[in-house]
Amino acid sequence: MGEKRKPRFLENRLGIMGNIVPWVLMIRDNPERVAFVLHRLTGLLLIIYLPVHIFVTSMTVNPQKWEDFLRLEENPLAQFFLWILFGSIVFHGLNGIRLLLVEGLGKGIGKPEPPEPPYKPTSLSSAQRKWLYAVFAIWLIVWIVGGIILFREFGWV
Amino acid sequence: MGINANGRPATRVVKIRVRRYDPETGRRWWQEYRVEAKKGTTVLDALLKIKAEQDHTLAMRYSCRMGACGSCGMLINKMPRLACETQLLELGTDTVTIEPLPNFPVLRDLITDFGDFFKKHRDIMPYIVRESKKENEEPYREYYMPPDELNKIIRYSYCIMCGLCYAACPVVAIDKKFLGPQALGQAYRWVTDVRDEGLRLRLEKVDDKHGVWRCHFAGSCSAACPKGVDPAQGIQLLRSKLVALTAGARRDKKPTHVATPTTVRYVDVGDAPKPTVEDKSLLVKHLEETAQELEQDLPYVAQALRDYLRTITSS
Ligand code: SF4
Ligand code: FES
Numbered sequence: 001m002g003e004k005r006k007p008r009f010l011e012n013r014l015g016i017m018g019n020i021v022p023w024v025l026m027i028r029d030n031p032e033r034v035a036f037v038l039h040r041l042t043g044l045l046l047i048i049y050l051p052v053h054i055f056v057t058s059m060t061v062n063p064q065k066w067e068d069f070l071r072l073e074e075n076p077l078a079q080f081f082l083w084i085l086f087g088s089i090v091f092h093g094l095n096g097i098r099l100l101l102v103e104g105l106g107k108g109i110g111k112p113e114p115p116e117p118p119y120k121p122t123s124l125s126s127a128q129r130k131w132l133y134a135v136f137a138i139w140l141i142v143w144i145v146g147g148i149i150l151f152r153e154f155g156w157v
Numbered sequence: 158m159g160i161n162a163n164g165r166p167a168t169r170v171v172k173i174r175v176r177r178y179d180p181e182t183g184r185r186w187w188q189e190y191r192v193e194a195k196k197g198t199t200v201l202d203a204l205l206k207i208k209a210e211q212d213h214t215l216a217m218r219y220s221c222r223m224g225a226c227g228s229c230g231m232l233i234n235k236m237p238r239l240a241c242e243t244q245l246l247e248l249g250t251d252t253v254t255i256e257p258l259p260n261f262p263v264l265r266d267l268i269t270d271f272g273d274f275f276k277k278h279r280d281i282m283p284y285i286v287r288e289s290k291k292e293n294e295e296p297y298r299e300y301y302m303p304p305d306e307l308n309k310i311i312r313y314s315y316c317i318m319c320g321l322c323y324a325a326c327p328v329v330a331i332d333k334k335f336l337g338p339q340a341l342g343q344a345y346r347w348v349t350d351v352r353d354e355g356l357r358l359r360l361e362k363v364d365d366k367h368g369v370w371r372c373h374f375a376g377s378c379s380a381a382c383p384k385g386v387d388p389a390q391g392i393q394l395l396r397s398k399l400v401a402l403t404a405g406a407r408r409d410k411k412p413t414h415v416a417t418p419t420t421v422r423y424v425d426v427g428d429a430p431k432p433t434v435e436d437k438s439l440l441v442k443h444l445e446e447t448a449q450e451l452e453q454d455l456p457y458v459a460q461a462l463r464d465y466l467r468t469i470t471s472s
Contacts, residue, residue: 007180009270010263013330025259025377026235027325032376032389036327039373102374106397109390112349114311119385123393124376 029124035132039095042088049085076154083150087143094135102128168195171245173203175215176256177266188212194245200255201229201240204267216266224383227319231267232256237321237381258324274320277336280362281344286355300352313346313391315384322378322388334367338378341369342388345395360399369396441470 027033059065072078101107108128171194178185190211192203201219208215219229222241229240233255234248245253261269285300287293322338323329329337336344344363348356363369372392379389444466451459 007264008183009180010178010183010185012257012259012261012263012269013333024235025232025237025325027377027380028236030375030377030380032374033327033380036373036375099374103372103393103396104400106394109393112309112312112387112390112394114308115315115385115387119383121376121379121382121385121387121390123387123390124379 031129031132031136032124035095035135038091039099042092045085045088046092079150079154083143083147086146086150087139090142090146091135091139094139095132098128098131098135101131168193169246170194171203172252173207174252174254175204175266176254177215178257178263180263180265188215192245196244196246198245199241200231200233200238200243200245200253203245204240204255216268218268225317227317230258230269230319230321230324232258232324237324239319239321239383242383258320260324260326260329261320269320271318271320273333274323274337274339275318277340278318278343281336281340281347281359282355283343283347285347285350285353286358288354302351306351310346310349313342313386313388316343316346316386317384319383321381321383322386325377325381327375327377328371328373332367332371335371336362336368338372338388338392341372341395342378342386342391344369345391348395348398363395364399369399372396437469441466 056069059069073082098108102109108126108131110122110126113122170191173190173192175188175190176185177188190207192198192206194203199222201217201222204215204217205219208217217229217231217240219241220226221228224239224242227239230237231240232238233240233243234250234253235256237258240255255267257263257267257269261271261274264270316339318339320339322342326335326338329335341363344359347353348359369392372389374389374393376389379387382388444462448459448462448466451462
């Protein structure tokens with residue numbers, strides 16, 4: 001007779017250090033999810049940057065220090081970081097407006113009508129989807145144009 | 158073997174990779190099977206075939222096999238789907254990967270534990286709540302609602318509690334206490350119901366940082382739902398309702414045009430209609446004639462008629 005072992009159940013969530021599977025699902029027809037992940041990542045970046053930003057602004061009190069800092073900023077790597085930061089701000093801001101409309105005011109997600117085959121969810125085919133594509137488009141254009149202006153000084157483009 | 162429109166043979170051998178788990182040893186592994194699939198073979202069919210013919214240790218859960226019970230949710234090719242409603246050939250891949258639904262604890266192989274999920278559903282009180290306690294405990298008549306009001310919630314009442322939305326939700330993945338799309342969608346369904354008065358009670362659970370405010374509209378729940386329930390929409394509407402409430406807007410519930418047990422009066426439906434054949438002897442005569450006619454071709458029907466005749470003539 002084999003001894004009876006106590007069954008252990010498997011937590012199957014992302015958690016802090018858990019399973020990555022729930023975040024990399026291949027949900028069809030769901031660009032909102034892409035926006036969600038981007039919004040979160042850019043949000044994290046901005047939160048981390050916020051104290052740095054306050055620190056940087058505090059430098060302007062001392063002109064000498066400020067000059068030193070500006071020189072540091074000419075470093076291509078710092079410029080690249082600024083560009084990423086710029087993109088994050090634009091995306092987070094634009095998508096934030098969309099989310100305020102959708103989440104706060106319940107706009108752009110259609111009305112709860114009776115479903116009919118093939119059971120397309122209304123909220124994913126209503127106006128917010130168009131706003132989302134607009135957010136992506138404006139964001140990419142602004143980001144790329146910003147990058148061109150920024151990097152032209154270095155003769156990169 | 159037939160050839161289908163793509164010029165491929167109508168039956169095809171599909172490789173199936175199953176993510177297995179043994180709770181006794183804690184071992185987790187991928188196992189491969191090969192099954193012959195033809196048009197219409199569902200993932201559930203394939204799994205049952207494997208269980209019957211190749212490996213009886215493979216565990217999965219199912220019941221209705223027709224997308225009505227919500228037991229067979231699985232992660233099929235990285236997308237939460239109902240195994241009984243997903244056809245192998247429609248997936249269009251030569252290898253099909255099958256995993257247990259994420260965000261649920263795995264009990265064994267493809268079987269997950271829905272305890273938390275159901276508890277969250279119970280938490281939002283998925284039934285009509287009336288302000289009067291007496292009415293709640295001793296309802297004595299049904300509640301009526303007009304069809305246009307029903308149309309506003311019917312989408313949500315199609316939920317079969319399959320948990321696909323819950324598995325697809327990236328927020329549930331990082332917040333164990335989050336009520337999840339199914340429960341919140343149902344919360345919306347019940348607070349919009351004109352017969353319901355339980356908004357305040359439900360707010361205790363819903364108006365919480367693990368409740369409606371935790372959703373960030375990734376929309377995956379609606380994209381995954383096999384019944385077109387659209388929980389994402391419900392959550393946003395519920396939230397905007399809360400925003401409106403907090404901002405001091407009046408309850409947008411119109412003065413109810415729903416009939417409740419306290420307002421509806423008993424409708425007298427009258428007596429049962431009079432029998433169309435008034436004279437019993439006429440009926441008896443008719444039955445006897447019919448029985449005779451049927452004697453030749455349908456003797457057992459004739460016999461049944463005679464039995465029936467005996468009961469009405471003896472009473
Ligand atoms: S809302 Fe849809 S996906 Fe979620 S449990 Fe109900 S039927 Fe399943
Ligand atoms: S077995 Fe019932 S929904 Fe699939």
